Amino acid sequence: MSDHDRIPLRQARPMAEKGAAGSRLSRRSVLQMAGGAASLAAASVATTQTASSDGPPATSTTRVRLVVNGSARELELDLRQSLLDVLRERLDLTGTKKGCNQGACGACTVLVNGRRVTSCLTLAVMHDGAEITTIEGLARGDELHPLQAAFIEHDGFQCGFCTPGQIMSGVACIAEGHATSPEQIQFWMSGNICRCAAYPGIVAAVADAAGRT
Amino acid sequence: MLPFSFEKVRTEQDAIRAAAAGARYIAGGTTLIDLMRDEVERPERLVDINALPMADIRADGSDLVIGALARMSDVAAHPETKRLQPLIAESLIEGASPQLRNMASMGGNLLQRVRCPYFRMLDAACNKRDPGSGCSAIEGLNAGHAILGTSDHCVATHPSDVAVALVALGATMRVRGPQGERTFPVEELFRLPGDTPHLEHTLRPGELIVEIRVPGGPYARQARYLKVRDRASYEFALVSAAVALETEGDTIRQARVAVGGVGTRPWRMRAVEEALRGKATDRNAFEAAAHLALEGTRPLSHNHYKVELLPRTIVRALEMAGGTA
Numbered sequence: 001m002s003d004h005d006r007i008p009l010r011q012a013r014p015m016a017e018k019g020a021a022g023s024r025l026s027r028r029s030v031l032q033m034a035g036g037a038a039s040l041a042a043a044s045v046a047t048t049q050t051a052s053s054d055g056p057p058a059t060s061t062t063r064v065r066l067v068v069n070g071s072a073r074e075l076e077l078d079l080r081q082s083l084l085d086v087l088r089e090r091l092d093l094t095g096t097k098k099g100c101n102q103g104a105c106g107a108c109t110v111l112v113n114g115r116r117v118t119s120c121l122t123l124a125v126m127h128d129g130a131e132i133t134t135i136e137g138l139a140r141g142d143e144l145h146p147l148q149a150a151f152i153e154h155d156g157f158q159c160g161f162c163t164p165g166q167i168m169s170g171v172a173c174i175a176e177g178h179a180t181s182p183e184q185i186q187f188w189m190s191g192n193i194c195r196c197a198a199y200p201g202i203v204a205a206v207a208d209a210a211g212r213t
Numbered sequence: 214m215l216p217f218s219f220e221k222v223r224t225e226q227d228a229i230r231a232a233a234a235g236a237r238y239i240a241g242g243t244t245l246i247d248l249m250r251d252e253v254e255r256p257e258r259l260v261d262i263n264a265l266p267m268a269d270i271r272a273d274g275s276d277l278v279i280g281a282l283a284r285m286s287d288v289a290a291h292p293e294t295k296r297l298q299p300l301i302a303e304s305l306i307e308g309a310s311p312q313l314r315n316m317a318s319m320g321g322n323l324l325q326r327v328r329c330p331y332f333r334m335l336d337a338a339c340n341k342r343d344p345g346s347g348c349s350a351i352e353g354l355n356a357g358h359a360i361l362g363t364s365d366h367c368v369a370t371h372p373s374d375v376a377v378a379l380v381a382l383g384a385t386m387r388v389r390g391p392q393g394e395r396t397f398p399v400e401e402l403f404r405l406p407g408d409t410p411h412l413e414h415t416l417r418p419g420e421l422i423v424e425i426r427v428p429g430g431p432y433a434r435q436a437r438y439l440k441v442r443d444r445a446s447y448e449f450a451l452v453s454a455a456v457a458l459e460t461e462g463d464t465i466r467q468a469r470v471a472v473g474g475v476g477t478r479p480w481r482m483r484a485v486e487e488a489l490r491g492k493a494t495d496r497n498a499f500e501a502a503a504h505l506a507l508e509g510t511r512p513l514s515h516n517h518y519k520v521e522l523l524p525r526t527i528v529r530a531l532e533m534a535g536g537t538a
């Protein structure tokens with residue numbers, strides 16, 4: 001049972017999107033609208049129930065702004081919602097998977113401000129103003145990201161459940177400069193478990209894409 | 214997850230004020246959120262400290278100074294860490310996964326909680342989670358548990374890797390709280406379980422870890438961390454050893470040795486260090502010294518193998534540091 005099932009979500013209002021729905025915004029216009037990522041991050045989080053009041057609130061919500069795959073999103077969230085649950089349940093970005101929900105499998109890997117993290121172990125409210133990249137944000141139109149193409153070419157998956165996490169982790173692994181040899185790739189991809197053991201294909205795909213970028 | 218209130222603070226004073234009034238600090242959240250979801254941790258108030266300027270990593274002479282909010286990945290990759298204290302970098306890289314290291318802070322790492330399976334099993338007796346309820350591990354599945362520093366009330370190991378390196382190197386930590394600032398050895402952060410296993414550390418209410426200082430030493434560059442575990446990476450230690458050597462020719466001038474995976478806290482091995490002083494850097498000397506690590510060990514029903522593995526891990530780490538492995 002997911003957290004989402006257990007939390008009676010009190011949606012004060014449905015998800016509100018700034019800007020034209022569905023249209024992709026440039027990073028610049030997003031920042032202009034949002035007042036700049038830095039100032040966003042520095043803005044204090046106003047919760048409907050503040051910490052200075054006594055005792056725990058029954059359910060408290062807060063307004064959080066995220067830039068997801070280039071689009072600014074403003075959401076009213078339950079404080080308890082993980083970044084993963086917000087992506088999947090609120091933004092309908094179900095490419096990011098929930099495997100263990102304990103930080104152990106890597107299926108929920110996304111990039112937050114360019115760094116790979118396990119989105120199940122972090123609260124969405126802690127990322128007000130952050131730029132999030134999910135598997136849905138990699139391709140450009142019909143053109144796959146080179147690592148997505150490499151996964152297909154090298155049979156980097158079987159059932160595909162771990163694949164979005166593997167690819168997001170692989171993108172970061174390459175960007176970090178850790179994809180320099182098969183051994184390095186194995187070590188630096190070890191936060192992503194594959195139940196189907198497609199590891200040889202995964203390592204080959206990351207190595208191939210690293211060589212091309 | 215039970216409801217809580219949440220506050221993001223801008224200043225240390227605000228953080229300490231909130232914590233003194235009962236709020237819990239949250240940094241990376243990789244320990245806290247995990248355990249809150251299982252309702253093992255039930256804080257009513259969280260105070261997000263990530264906006265505080267405590268993520269610096271710098272050299273101060275030959276000391277390495279690490280802010281409590283510095284992320285494990287950033288500390289491991291920092292040029293000053295690699296230059297001054299490669300042992301810290303190696304012990305960090307051997308812990309958790311790249312994703313988790315991007316999130317996890319150094320302060321949170323020291324205060325991470327045990328990985329004993331009964332600790333998170335709400336229907337199992339566990340003195341650490343529920344004082345006085347008993348310890349399910351002593352008669353239960355205890356292959357991963359401690360052989361040093363245990364009590365009849367708790368036998369869980371401290372799971373941190375970098376804490377083992379910090380203890381070996383004699384690192385200190387600076388904390389600030391409602392009563393002001395104090396500095397003490399990282400080793401003194403950790404309590405033995407005794408008959409109060411729910412009390413794990415020596416921080417006073419509201420105290421905030423500000424920074425960690427790793428003093429330089431002539432042994433710092435000849436230092437290795439060896440982690441023995443059930444798979445090649447991304448797994449907690451069965452046994453680990455952090456060793457540092459100062460040598461002159463083939464003779465050991467001084468050694469630093471601490472071990473993980475076997476103690477209820479990171480365990481400095483002073484008797485082993487003493488025994489190595491003045492000895493040759495060869496296997497016989499290493500084995501004789503490493504044998505002293507077994508003093509006081511109390512294996513449980515399923516972890517006798519650690520008695521065998523502990524000295525071997527130390528010997529191997531010494532060989533790696535000495536360049537003979």
Ligand SMILES: Cc1cc2nc3c(=O)[nH]c(=O)nc-3n(C[C@H](O)[C@H](O)[C@H](O)COP(=O)(O)OP(=O)(O)OC[C@H]3O[C@@H](n4cnc5c(N)ncnc54)[C@H](O)[C@@H]3O)c2cc1C
Binds near residue numbers: 374450
């Ligand atoms: C799947 C998995 C595998 C892991 N493997 C390893 C491993 O192999 N080796 C290893 O060493 N670790 C491992 N870890 C543990 C991980 O390193 C810790 O969870 C992490 O370091 C905790 O840091 P954090 O910033 O996320 O802490 P948080 O979860 O934010 O906080 C943890 C605790 O520290 C307190 N706290 C945080 N910062 C401060 C501060 N500045 N002052 C006072 N109190 C503070 C919090 O109140 C809380 O009680 C693993 C974790 C997971 C989930």
Ligand code: SF4
Binds near residue numbers: 342369
């Ligand atoms: S070893 Fe400690 S943490 Fe594990 S069940 Fe016993 S008391 Fe609880």
Ligand code: FES
Binds near residue numbers: 097104107120
């Ligand atoms: S679902 Fe997040 S790591 Fe498994």
Ligand code: FES
Binds near residue numbers: 160161162193194
């Ligand atoms: S492809 Fe099935 S889990 Fe990896």
